[in-house]
Amino acid sequence: MTYRLGVDIGGTFTDFALFDEGGGRIAVYKRLTTPADPSVAVVEGTAALLARENVPMAEVDAIAHGTTLVTNSIIERRGATTGMLVTEGFRDLLDMGFEQRYDLFDLRLRWPDPLVPRRRRREVRERIASDGAVVEPLDLGQVRESVRDLVDSAAIEALAICFLHAYANPAHEEAAGALVRREFPGLHVSRSADVFANMREYERWTTATMNAYTQPMFDRYVERLEHGLAALGFTGRLLLMTSSGASIVPETARRFPVRALESGPAAGALMSACHGRALGLPDLLSFDMGGTTAKGALIRGFAPLKQYDLEVGRVHEYKRGSGLPAKLPVIDMIEIGSGGGSLARVDERGLIRVGPRSAGADPGPACYGRGGTGATLTDANVVLGYLDPDFFLGGEMRLDAHAARAAIERDVAAPTGLDPIRAAWGVHEIASEDVARAFRIHASERGFDYRNSSMVAFGGSGPVHALAIARKLRIPRVVFPIGAGVMSALGLLASPLGFEVSRSRRVFVAGLDAGEFERNLAPLVEEASGFLHRAGVADPAIVCRLDMRYQGQGYEIEVTVPGGGSGAGRAEAFSRLGELFRAKYAEIFAETFLDEPLEIVSWKVEAAGAEAALGYHGIRGGARGGAKRARRVWFGDAFVECEVLDRYALEAGAAVEGPAVIEECESTCVLGPGDRAAVDERLNLVAELADGEGE
């Protein structure tokens, strides 16, 4: 027998999912994260789960791992003391940022401090032009002196080397890197063109500083993890999930820790896509709502939409623009400040707001009884009867319904003059509306018609709100996967090995021939394949994409090169580049009558191994709930006596008619009157919305 294990480290819990490849069974397990050394929870939890399931370590052939370590060390500023070398004249670009405000009316805007403070940045004489030509040679003596000074005066552990136009010619960054490695072997070195070779210095350099800043910590972590697992007898392959949904081997992850940003949420989106494939649903909204935020992703044609921009650690109420920008291949996620712990208040308009301020997990909502007094979304959901105070986290935690009601009365009902139930309903509805609105705009910006799609809902609070949100969006179907509390761990099992490289190089299509086209792509194909070869994939699938635009336009469109895996395919595609571009343009924007010349701006190549099959049926390890009794639950205008079901007692083929509440350990699904749900053979609960119901 062979097994695969998915392990996801979250802020509070480390989740495990063990997949039996022969039998198609999944066993799940959860334990508290060990913040001081997260590898401890991984190693101990792995041992505990395997012992529980009677699985010998020798039969585990792969462990797929996702973690928020990299993101958290940036947000909490717990990374290494980092220095930076930059092109002479440009030391201050990290302080200047985009030179634009992200809110026009709020004059007290805040931006995150750069990861490398100004005093630890040094300028080096060198200059490369935008075409890659060396204008001024690199002053290696100055590199040596600067690094010596940073080591002596600031005791840096990591160094980011960031030169202008390095994407066009990395020679100077490479030469400086080689010197530093030779003469300062203890330093971790990140080069901007190595991390992700795209034009636009602020984002590329910031990404490189994130890589440098997190590298020493991540390197030590991966090393401890490998040792710990080896000590348990693990001889299989350890894989680390990246933000793009592909996995990489430890060697690559230690070189590029920044690729592991947001790997947990990416795994959740990947798992949604995986459910879509199993259910034959190509277009999905993946919806995850936890304690402080809600996250969403769009899935088109069974694959999550991707992009190349990410923001880390927003410092101003989750506002777009208030974080540090990273340029990387990532699954295109929305994040809004709505979660179970989000605080409800009445704003200056006299209207109810939910979030983005959050009571977090500690002190948490008023009903937790841990000292939090502010009314939260979870408090509203308790008042409305959606959550059972006696069965929170499977009964492990008892909630104080009186405290919930008192908080809602004080913070929401009194200032609005509403009765407490209506006020709680308002909090619930407004949170759902906020999520729906974020999805609407996100989908609209991407030309995604969500009305024919389905939703996959998970996370602690996701299933409570999913049908309300689907109703607002007129999405006819919502899938509640079994194991919603460990979706990311499951998603890790579905992640293929893969790596994407990119190069900015501006070329006019008219001035290009097939040979030159190939000379641009072939080295990238080789580079991307190399990462897969070293990970043991002999013959990876290759996808080539080009960022193209009309000459002079500021907005690029990604065009996939059909048959990009072979030289012949690329040559064929080259002959119809214009046609491919115009078809894509018309798909995204309106039809165009423009006859401007075309240019290629960026060249991107992704190499991927085979998709990991995950044909499971059933899951075990979730705690059982006790006997359920019906309770009163609020639906819009009245309390309804509502059936309460134990999710774990529902067999494949079972049907449920709303109104109903279906409880599992980590979450609760709420079906409204007229909604219907059925349990499929993989124990997913698939709900269909009441016919023709709008708001």
Place this chain on the structure above:
Amino acid sequence: MTNPGAIDAVSLSIMWDRLIGITDEIISALVRSSFSTIVRESGDLSVVVLDAEGNSVAQGSYSVPSFTGTAAPTLRHMLAKFPPESLAPGDVVATNDAWMGTGHLFDINVMRPVFREGRIAGYTMSITHLPDIGGLGFGAAASEIFHEGLRLPVCKLMRRGRLDEPMFDVIRSNVRVPEQVFGDLMANITCNEVGARQLLEFMDEYGLDDLAPLSAAIRGQSERAIRERIAALPDGTYEGAIDIEGIDDPLRLACRAEIAGREISLDFSGTSPPVDRGINVPFCYTRAMACYAVKCLTVPEMPNNEGAVAPIRVSAPEDSILNAQPPHPTGGRHVTGHMVVPLVFRTLAEAAPGQVQADCGMLNIVTFQGARPDGHPMSTIYFSTGGFGALRGFDGADTIPGPSNMRAVPVEMWESLTGITILHKRLLPDTSGHGEARGGLGQEIEFRNDTGSPLTAFCVAPRSEFPARGLFGGGDGSRRTILIEGRPVHPKGAHTVAPGQRFTMRDAGGGGFGDPADRPRAKVLADLGEGLITPGAAREVYGLDPESATLAAGAR
């Protein structure tokens, strides 16, 4: 609340946010289908939903300050020419008139009535800055509006769903980039169609026959909210004036504010007369900037609508540069008009000391004309940013613009597009106004003309004579200077930069707030450690003892 029987707080929150969501979706449709980069990159646009009475109800969340409160007056001008009863489904009305729209000919206002069961249920309007409108081009060079391009009176671009072809022919043959202008006009038409569809669906979903009750509730709540904040400010008459740079001679902008209970009025009597270059401001723009400033001071987080401007009365004498009449040219009306914001802040400083901002270093918009290294003709804009003004207890950010908000072009992008090398781009220590809270630093950007042919640099650099001033004892920021080969040149003018020559811009710092002596030592030391102030300033301005000043400076 106080509106029994009307829409309660829950429904109102949801429907209000939904309407704003619709305007955001219209913006997304507009941005996705527009062609020009000015719409896509700079976000110089706005979208508004108005009710059947012509009140603005919701505005896209991202709308630049110059469009605060302009849509409703624009619609009134449109309906004066085409009364509601004369409009038919599929009609699209537009104007770029500087006095009816947003102050210059570049902005096109496109409106579509939304019909529901044969009646007008409301209107949607989009406003975008067109890439060209003919005439002399973008800038302040004209001496009358007729030089500034095509002026479209209120007209129909579409009648009953069909394009008015002759009108488009006129437009196309009057602009330099007809495809882009046509593309952007079509994007405006399309997005309003999307808006109408969304609005009707919304009304169906919520069973609304009429937007009026919802509109009244939204405007009522907004008006109440802003009135409450105004009422919290002390009643009284406040006066302020600033001197700003004109074309030749300085100009004076004066403001008299009266706060009486829950209302505020702003009058700009005492302001200089118009000039014969395109920096004159039609009143619609003055009003927008004044309303923007009041909104920042009172309800910055509240969505825009008619209610949010209802308690603000704005007036300016007709013979002033803030209420210029035709045919005065207005192409660069923002150069003067943006100054209304710091003027209002200064005027209201005693009334709202916790909210007002010291002056910003503002933007210098430089146009470079010449040829790229490959010989292609080139005309391109660089936005060069000074420091943001400080607020009470809150430092102004370095190199952040205000009140306008154009994003800088990345160095790598700029060099690859233009062949103009940027030799350095550095913060300038000590350029900010000192204070308990300091202003943002300015920067120095040095270009070298490596295109192989001469360049002409057109500058309209503010803060070259009159710096960004501090408030409550805070210091002034540094002045903006422009140099060629190290020699200062006129900050407003056209300069030839020969191949190989260096063109240097030193951007203005933002004003400080409060007495520097009250600045927390830790902040002084931190700035010194980061090299943002010099040891000299630490000693002389902030009174740091020389020894710790030297120590902290040495740590960097």
